[in-house]
Amino acid sequence: MEVSVTVNGSQVAGDVADRMLLVHFLRERANLTATKVGCDTSSCGACTVLLDGQSVKSCTVLAAQADGRDVTTVEGLSSGPDELHAVQQAFRAEHALQCGFCTPGMVMAAVSLLAENATPTEDEVRSGLEGNLCRCTGYHNIVRAVLAAAEAAAGSSGGPSPQASTVVAAEGNGAQ
Amino acid sequence: MSILGTRVVRTEDPRLLTVGGTYVDDLRVPELDGAARVTFVRSPIAHALITGIDADLARQAPGVIAVLVAADIDDLPPPPPDEGNIEAAPLPMGGLWAEPLLAVDRVRYVGEPVAIVISDDSYHGADATELVSVDYEPLPPVVTIDDSLAGTTLVFPDAGSNVAVESGGEPDDAAFADCEVVVERTITNQRVAPMPMEGRAAAACWVDGKLTLWVSTQNAQIARFILAGAFGLDPANIRVVAPDVGGGFGAKIAIDRDAVAVAWAAKHIGRALRWTETRSENLVGMTHGRAQRHTIKIGGTRDGRILAYRLNVVQDAGAFPRLGGFLPFLTKLMAAGAYDIKHVQTGSREVVTNTTPINAYRGAGRPEATAAVERAVDLFAAEIGKDPADVRRVNLVTSDRFPYQSPSGPLYDSGDYASALDKVLAGAGYQELRAEQARRRERGDTVQVGIGLSSYVEITAADADGGETGRLDVHGDGTATVYTGSSAHGQGHHTTWAMLVESELGIPMDNVTVIHGDTDLIPLGVGTYGSRSLQLGGVAVQKAAVEVKDQARLVAAAMMEASEADLELDTESGLWHVRGDPATSKTWAEVASHAGPDGLTASVNYTEGQPTFPFGTHLAVVEVDTDTGKVRLIRHVTVDDAGTIVSPVQAEGQRHGGIAQGVAQALLEEVVYDSQGNPQTATLADYAAISAPELPSFELLTSETPTSINPLGVKGIGEAGTIGATPAVQNAVIDAVSHLGVRHIDMPATPVRVWAAISQAREG
């Protein structure tokens, strides 16, 4: 069937199998490979993207279901490696990624979480990320990054988030 | 001030955060244009003879290019003979125990590769695998260690036994004769799945007789070595590339038969191929870890002195004994742990079963050793009614004994075990925790609190004599390139190796490019496992930097018409100048431009004389709902001393990740088979990988006791978490309900298991 999806602001259209999953549409048709497949059961969240602004698991959405809708992947969050979105910036500053495979999905889940709850508690961040698995970080720094991004957004009263230093990582990662 | 030890953010991150890196399945290189897809047909049955395979329907299905089976493999040299060198390298055992690329006439576990479907895309591949009809004649499955030891059914009939390896002498009970108290128990260190977020993946193409294989591996060079053996090729005709790798945890050491089969199939049909396994395949096809049964016996005096300890290990090797005796070897090596115990005895058997093969998983043999001895110490403490912290303090090797010869074999290089324990007890507020526990017990609260300890020592770079390569080039524009044989898959080598170069040479780390995981560029190397990278690969880079500095000194001296003895490098500014004349200087760009045809370059193959022995203490605090058995980890406090810390941010990250995996083994994760050998945990809906809500923030305390084994003073940190955390959490769970009469609960301490233990204790 013909589908047309607005991906990161650009229209991506084509004839796809009715059964094509959105994640494969993004990876194979839009050639946006940041969105990963990490499981078969909607358990891991590596494929998380925003569909009309809300986080969804793109392995459990048909491309056909996204027809005519807006999809945002991690590639659409910022203009490139030199200009990070506040959540990406916080992930870097807090060392919230290691192997990086869960990262695009985790970042998109975090963006959606903060859109729904701008000032989450640590527990709210942890439950808000219940659908995203990470095998490297033990979630410790991911949770810190989301809290830091929330704090940065609050501190900048709605304006663009300040870019943290690119040289020095967050202090106090250790004993709390 | 040196950049070493400062909180530097990673240079890897921007690409990973914005375009998601480039893992095997993300590759969009010209060589793979039009590559076909591989989908494996895997055995759905644990143990059976294959009596026929009919792939005609599949061959005619839409999009299918070919279906290949073992009979098609007529173009490979015979596998190497069994050399009996079972404790040497992480290679499959050969001979009787050899593992074919595709099952030949029998299958030995659910998930074993049986046939290869090659199709235009993964959708058609998934469809066609359902059309491959394999006739199986079922055999009795050998599922458990007891099934295997019974020997009624043999997994390898030609071997004549299910015991692949056996070592250790007759147990000597005389060692326990002087003990006032002896406790003996059999416990399980359960099978778990490494479950890197990226499963296994490979892409292969052959051009003019040369193979290029992109593979998700921890060791491109070892993978090339194995491929060279499998194809009978000169390694020069093989290029292995490890692009971004989404975690390994030991299960991506070298290369699995599946990826070798992909490379073979690409050659056989003359077409580039891609393979990316699904998670359901990953959970049965990728190797599992742990899977040991321990019989522990510990004895000592009533006042808390441990006099004798025995550990007997039975390793469930799964269907193919890949690591030979290696995992139990490490377990036995580290059996005595951090304790000064006069008599230590060990023995092991490695048995085959009709289950997924066992291989390294973060810690690989050492977490099992620590889990055994830490449970033993707690059982002993419970038996004599002493505080487990006090029993540990009395028996830990004291700081004045280093280097310390452990009774189970190794020579511990440096440590201060009691200080790690005391620091953790103070940091956690141990006395107050015990007071809170007493209050809850007194009140008979439903939710009880438990405190668990684990004092560990581990071995890192166990194969230190295997060494690691490093090469450093400084270019005419003043930038530098590092080529490292170590291969990161999340460990941040780009950042750390660049820090080492900046520290030594004053070239800003942003001007340092780090390359790894491409055998055309780095033919020699070992890779990343066993917490070896920094102390071998990092030191190799640091030594290469020193050599380059010596070369540059000569060049700069000539340029500045000064004696080389008078030349100084200011590592803050990265400028060469003559002592006493800071106004005149040469940049790295200028020096490198004058360095002659070879430029400034140095290659080092660094080997260490011996491994290092990091140590620490973990303390876990759990709450146990005694009505339901549900456990909640509420605090986790650790000291993990890995010598000098080069990148504190990343060292903490390694600890965090390891702790989470360690907690997961203690509380949640287990690979389960039913009585017929069918996996019950083959999706992430059933395999209980730990997630953020199950964990607290961790409390990391610092401690750095440098080693003198290498010039950086560093030890490995990658596996401390899984080694330290698991027994601390397990001990905490048992501690929470010990007043009810519970002495032991096997892992994982799931609600049903904890409730059953409480119920059993209450019933007496």
Add this chain to the structure above:
Amino acid sequence: MIPASFTYKRARSADEAVALIAEHGDEAKYLAGGQSLLPLMKLRLAAPETLVDVGRLDELSYISDQDSHISIGALTSHHELATSELLSRELPLLAYAAAQVGDPQIRHRGTIGGSLAHADPAADLPAVALALDATLVARGPAGVREIGAHDFFLSLFETALQPGELLTEIRVPKPAQAGWSYQKFTKRAIDWAIVGVAVQGGNVALVNMAQTPVRAGMVEQALAAGAGPGEAAERAADATSPADDLNATTDYRKHLAKVLVRRAIEQARGRS
């Protein structure tokens, strides 16, 4: 993993959806949010030949106050239930339970109608619908009919919906007794309930204690007869037939039901 091939049809109205299903016969299924159906199809445990996508029927996505009851469109997402001010005021049990379904991504896509029609005994909302005495409205080729929640869940993944019928609305009477509780017992946050308990006033429903969600009738009778929470909860496992599986034994589930029912009743009383 990838679903087997099927034909995708998108409905522009509820009527069209019903017509499309009628046209494509037994092997056609409605697709709402797809959060239960698509994973089953990917594992090839389900292979419908036709999917009729009702996911865009905004006419079936609403929560409205009808004085005596609340009407909820079948395509209202879990996220919308969980964040509805109307529900948090009038049916806090439903709002809270909806927030316990799956994870945020699943709650954004998954719908109440999809969850009820899927009829997984381990799911959260079927038992909640039972505890709330909800009425389910179905539209089919023969017209519209109402089905009481207690008549709706027939067996494992089997409901009273006739072939071709589309669940369109859930009507929930405003509870006479305000006290409520939802107890979901899992190993991990994201897991399906090992056992769950929904209490609204004197109504008690159980998750995952049988092939369908069930009302704990003996508990309700005991409560009505004046029993305290502990005493009433002792009857929680009566007439249940919980599974023995990877996560729990039958005995453990029965034990959990008693513990959770007691806690739920105590919490509900604390809230009344």
